[in-house]
Amino acid sequence: MAIFVDENTKVIYQGVTGSQGKYYANLNRAYGTQVVGGTNPKKAGTDVDGIPVFASVAEAVKETGATASCIFIPAAGVRSAVMEAAEGGIEFIVCITEGVPAHDEAWFFNKLQRDYPDVRLLGPNCPGIISPGKCNIGITAGHIAKEAVPGARNVGIVSRSGTLTYQALYELQAQGIGVTTCVGIGGDPVPGTSFIDCLAAFQADPETHAIMMIGEIGGSAEEEAAEFITASVTKPMSAYIAGQTAPAGKKMGHAGAIVSGGKGTAAAKMEALVGAGVKVGANPTEAGELMVEIVKNL
Amino acid sequence: MDLFEYQGKQMFAQYGISVSPGEAVRTVGDAVAAAERVGYPVVVKAQVLVGGRGKAGGVKLAANPDECREHATNILGLDIKGHIVKILWIEHASDISEEYYASFTLDRSAKKYFGMLSAQGGVEIETVAEQDPDAISKIHIDPVDGLTEAQCRDWVLAAKLNASVTDQAVTLLMKLYDAYVQGDTDLAEINPLIVTPDGKVHALDAKVSLDDNAGFRHDWAEFESMQIRDxxxxxxxxxxxxxxxxxxxxxxxxxxxxxxxxxxxxxxxxxxxxxxxxxxxxxxxxxxxxxxxxxxxxxxxxxxxxxxxxxxxxxxxxxxxxxxxxxxxxxxxxxxxxxxxxxxxxxxxxxxxxxxxxxxxxxxxxxxxxxxxxxxxxx
Known part of the structure; x- marks a missing residue:
């Protein structure tokens, strides 16, 4: 099984007529994802390489039965795009766009939680999600992810960083280890989906036997995850935290990757995870090796 | 983008928050000329993006042009924790009877806005948090609802400020909240927030960090032009x-x-x-x-x-x-x-x-x- 998305997930692309939206909608479709449409109010009735364009999300959902959307809208339009998706009946919203203002994120996170508690938002500023062999929504290169093998020991991955996620997928693939789902929750201060959301889903997924988690400096999401792991995760885990040598007070590329007031350091996060029984690697390679070892011993 | 104190005050003033009149200058001559316009006594304040300016000798009171010249000469070029002072803020000195602390930021864990208010201002809030955590009145605000005046009043009352300034504090904090949200800041902090001997609540300092991702809906060109980068x-x-x-x-x-x-x-x-x-x-x-x-x-x-x-x-x-x-x-x-x-x-x-x-x-x-x-x- 996979978490959040699978072969039945039907996806529309908000911003499908833009260069990025078109490019990745095509790649996702070529991967085998059910790409059923896109939106652009000015180009309704046309198509992008055979992908029908609708005026609104509500119309696209009505016509196609889409359950997920993928947002490739510029940052200024993300707030209304997220709300349009939720109002239009989408259950799973993936927002790839980076550079969304923190106040917008805080607003639509709380708005969704209140008015659309069943809607899940992934991102913003994330690479998306892939359930290898079933569904790929976003910008992950599908061929570096190995499909979960029925009956074998498979891994679930959750990460705040894009390229480090690819690295993890690649290393597991090289070792012949399958992945049920790989979720990129993104590097912003208010991610729609948290580590805990993903850990809970992986814990409940019978096909996921071990979990790999990639965090980074800033905030306290990893510490909160550690508490959750202690209380509720029985599956073995490995982890890596990026930014062990990052200076305080500087945003390291991601808007949320900042150590401020002595809080959010990699050391504190690693300590919390070790305390929760997670095998923590000093670098991504080591975390991958630890996961290989875990899977071999399962 | 972190703002200098004087830029933060300019921004606060746009939202109707009371700040001292002053001018930003880059030379000793301009400092003295600005002091004449601002009116003595003045405070000569180093503009650097680091705390502990006072202890490092970067904030001095001047009663006359000679003192202003002397302080400006000493402070310009001063190295404060690796930050070289290139800009001075010359402001009219305020008399202080009480010093408070106020700030808004995002609680990433709760995913709500977070306000802190304390009757113990003028010192690092981290120090207060360590030594006397009950002295900080905290509030979580849902970004969808915003801050209501009634919530704000409860928050102020819980901070046990001087009762005579409750109304003024509520008004000022509502404005600070607007500056925090509408101004797209990551942090809007006043420390100290003072009460003058004649009972006026006033922002004596300003610490503002802008969310760079929101630059598309603001005109931050002037703030941007003053950023010091190597x-x-x-x-x-x-x-x-x-x-x-x-x-x-x-x-x-x-x-x-x-x-x-x-x-x-x-x-x-x-x-x-x-x-x-x-x-x-x-x-x-x-x-x-x-x-x-x-x-x-x-x-x-x-x-x-x-x-x-x-x-x-x-x-x-x-x-x-x-x-x-x-x-x-x-x-x-x-x-x-x-x-x-x-x-x-x-x-x-x-x-x-x-x-x-x-x-x-x-x-x-x-x-x-x-x-x-x-x-x-x-x-």
Missing amino acids: DREQAAHEADLQYVGLDGSVGIIANGAGLAMSTLDVVNQAGGTAANFLDVGGGADAKKFINALTIIDNDPRVRSIFINIFGGITRGEEVANGIIGALAAIDIKSPIVIRLDGTNADEGRAILEPHLGDKLQMAPTMLEAARKAVELASR
Whole structure:
């Protein structure tokens, strides 16, 4: 099984007529994802390489039965795009766009939680999600992810960083280890989906036997995850935290990757995870090796 | 983007928050002229983006032009924790009978706005939090609802400020909340928030950090023009690269913020130190590598360069061609170590192969590349 998305997930692309939206909608479709449409109010009735364009999300959902959307809208339009998706009946919203203002994120996170508690938002500023062999929504290169093998020991991955996620997928693939789902929750201060959301889903997924988690400096999401792991995760885990040598007070590329007031350091996060029984690697390679070892011993 | 005190006060004033009249100057002569207009006594305040200005001698009271000249002369050029003072804020001195603290920021854990208010101001709030945590009145605000006046009043009452200023404090904090939200700030802090002997509530300092992602809906050009960056940070900013200058000797280029951070980590684990953080992003345009390599190679600290690439959708051969194209266009002094992995890494390595030598080396893994780069940097 996979978490959040699978072969039945039907996806529309908000911003499908833009260069990025078109490019990745095509790649996702070529991967085998059910790409059923896109939106652009000015180009309704046309198509992008055979992908029908609708005026609104509500119309696209009505016509196609889409359950997920993928947002490739510029940052200024993300707030209304997220709300349009939720109002239009989408259950799973993936927002790839980076550079969304923190106040917008805080607003639509709380708005969704209140008015659309069943809607899940992934991102913003994330690479998306892939359930290898079933569904790929976003910008992950599908061929570096190995499909979960029925009956074998498979891994679930959750990460705040894009390229480090690819690295993890690649290393597991090289070792012949399958992945049920790989979720990129993104590097912003208010991610729609948290580590805990993903850990809970992986814990409940019978096909996921071990979990790999990639965090980074800033905030306290990893510490909160550690508490959750202690209380509720029985599956073995490995982890890596990026930014062990990052200076305080500087945003390291991601808007949320900042150590401020002595809080959010990699050391504190690693300590919390070790305390929760997670095998923590000093670098991504080591975390991958630890996961290989875990899977071999399962 | 962190604002200087005077910029923060300019912003607060736009939202109707009471601040002292003053002027920002860059020379001693202008300081004295500004003091005449502002009216003595004045406070001469160093404008640097670091705390502890007072202790470092960067904030002085002047009763007359001679004192103003003396203080301005001493403070301009002063090194405060590595920040050289280039700008002074000359403001009319305020009499103080009480000092409070107020701020709004985002509680990333609760995913709500978070306000802190304390009757113990004028000292670091972290110190208050440690020594007397009950002295801080806290409030969580739902971004959808916003802050209501009734909530704000309860919050003020819980902080046990002087009862005579409750109404004024509520009014000022509602304005500070507007500045925090509408101004798209990550932090809006007043410390100290003072009460004057005649009972007026007034912002004596301003600490504001703007959310760079929200720049598209504000005119921040003037704030932006005053940002102090070192030469390499300025060049990276102009080239639109995600860059942070550091003090080590290994220059770093990686694709992706997480990978760039972990590259710093492995360089450290190999016994070296990074000269910078640089995320070159997706794609493999030679122009991007030209910009990134030029900025790094112009940094006198840099003794070797570590290019760490993981191919995803951008394939290994595209990246290799981008790097070779860049190296053909510019002359790089420091030796380069490349680690290329991921999609079509073999094809990419084959393209790099004929160009390898003392100046351009390749390593199969991130750790080996880090060791090699550190070794080259220490030669």
